[in-house]
Amino acid sequence: MSDQLAMFGGRREVARAENTRERTGWPVVTEAEREAVLGVFDAGLYTSNDGGRGAVSGLQRDWAAYTGVRFCAAVANGTAALELSLAALGLEPGAEVLVPALTFIGSAIPVVRRLLVPVFVDVDPVTYTIDPAAAEAAITPRTRAIIAVHLHGLPADLTALRALADKHGLHLVEDAAQAQGARYRGRAVASFGDINAVSLNVVKNLPTCGEGGLVTTDDEELHERVVLHRQFGEDLRAGRDRDYISRVLAGNEKLSAVQAAFTRAQLSRLDANQAARDRGVRAFLARLAELPGVITPHCPPDRTHAWHILRLRFDPAAAGLPDVRPGAFRAVLARALKAEGVPVQPYQVVPLPGQPAFQRLAGFGGYPWRLPGVAPVSYRIEDHPVSLAVIEDSLTVQRVHLNPAAAPLLLRFADAFAKVWANLDVLAPVARAVDYRPPWQAATTTAVSA
Template sequence: MIPFLDLRAQYREIGPEIEQAVVAVLNGCDYVLGETVERFEAEFADYCGADHAVALNSGTSALHLALLAAGVGPGDEVITVPMTFVATAAAIVYAGATPVFVDIDPRTWTMDPALIEAAVTPRTRAILPVHLHGRLADMTAIRVVANRHGLPVIEDAAQAHGAERGGRRAGAIGDIGCFSFYPGKNLGACGEGGAVTTNSAEVAERIRSLRDWGQEGKYNHVRHGFNFRMDAVQGAALRVKLPRLDAWNAGRRRAANVYQTGLGPEIGRPAGPIAADHACHVYAVRLPNRDAARDELARAGIATGIHYPTPVHLQPAYAHLGHRRGAFPASEALAAETLSLPLYPELGEDRAARVVQAVNRLGERLGERPDERSDERMPERVGEETA
């Protein structure tokens, strides 16, 4: 069986070092925030190329507090995409604002910058692009629109740890970056965790206050805050893993490029080559008979995932926004066809090649995609997930 994700393989490599770091935290009895978390914050900020990192209890909290620190509140609107994990939109709602969706570019699967301008209203307070599957959105084009309207750009980088373009890494391209350290992420904790990165000292200080009950100094509560603090065990585990992240991402890219070069032309896939702007958290293909394909691959001993079968605008919890099927056709088409293949640093090229063989056999049997669309004709086409 080729698993979709194999955290045990990672733990076999670094388990003793993780255990030593965690025991040191337990012996020190400094369990929440503290020196271990502060060291991780400094190391992660340096890794991302940002001036500040603020460690939190989840990626959802990172999105929530980033929006609050950017001044988003009741009655405001935030522009984002419906093809994402639900936490992106949920954080906007938590801030009291309304998610305003724009569709993805059918070539890149990330926010279509050409659609943003029409979505801006006097109530718009921020733009929240998602680096879907770990590939950077078109941040240059997005920033052009944002700057024209004086809007902050908040990156949902929950899947994009280490992705870079033009020498700038995810989390340091927009005004604020938001990361999840859920265990299955490229940089995953041994539980829940998240972080915000920014070059703004003011934003960082506000988020530090908001994560700790709105305090500025002990028992001096200057704003309504939350209990969103990172525990030191997670900080310790992340400090062990962070120095390995680039090597792990390289292993992911090697496996992803086996998929990229080996899959047949009838299999819709990201445009290649897979490069540094893709952290390869997920490698998804598009198949018109996705569910049947998933069943057949399971019978062949290959586990797969789906990121995500229903776009946010069609989720029952967001029915109040009034969107109907057909409102965002590129997102809906991707959601209906996308299938995520096994991808993790330890997968290796040999097992990736076995997956390619199985998927290609499926492609031949299941037929071409509807109206014979091919991602080869759409250059730059770029799960089970928790933020």
């Protein structure tokens, strides 16, 4: 291990040649995917209108069986899956839906597109998922649903959220876009909510060759509503001739058979990939946990972590630098680690209520916020101190570890962390002098007006 940091002219700890496609490429494409895709061409069944015989219907059956639910509908992408879930619930325009403040904006956009009002809720400081106590405090007479985002691949506290939803007569919707393969108390995620959404984006743990989504439920009526909304409100159940009659006003959110076939092949390896990933990630995090001031992701014993994203927090006081601001410490660490070859980056740098679109209430001509009966809304990021603290002092490692062969590279990243920590005395003056602004300020001041 070289002594001098690469950002000051030393040798890079992790050489670029070590970061190979074989170790980090994702998704891993095998002959199984190639044969599955070619099989679609041979069968000539390219859409979800396959009479139950094509790849889309096959994927729906496979995912329903994997998650242990009765029904699954494949759709165009994960955002569509969440929006169609909300559409199936039939929530009245202007109703409120609880959404965690720390998540990707794709968890909130479907709410607005259904003319529902997102109410942002702070997250738990340990799991980074929606805080059940904060969620209960946010409930009003207009609240109709809770979206439980399994952020970074860790299931939210589904026991507490299910109890909360039942207590107040609310719908529970799982957003499992980042948690395919994770389990909560022995059950697969995307099986606990009244209706649940999954993304199959190419970078997800269960990917397709592009975009895709899945909606699961045990409620037959909700499932039928999703299927109606998937293609122009038409009833396209197997065994029926297409009549081109729209039962509801809806768009076109179908998944192609090529994408479904690709995902079916990936699903056959999901658990094996997750087991290998879990071993590699845990070995990496064990190394990092030995370094003072590094806070590694926590996984409660009643659930498993899909490890879609690794969020690392940094405590300068615990690292022996009590006079260094957490944000400045994180910013300088980012420079040092990237120079050593570790692909760290900030992620979700603005809580959702601080996004310019929500600050301006830039929905559909100001709707849903202009609907009659909707209480005046002012989204304030300072109302979500845990989300701000997590953003302020954390960096993420993304995607390179999804490949089950990435374990040796992760240990090399751990070597780079150790090198940086051995040089904290060199970095401290830089952190004290850096011209620093919180990431949400830097991002929002450069936002382009609509």
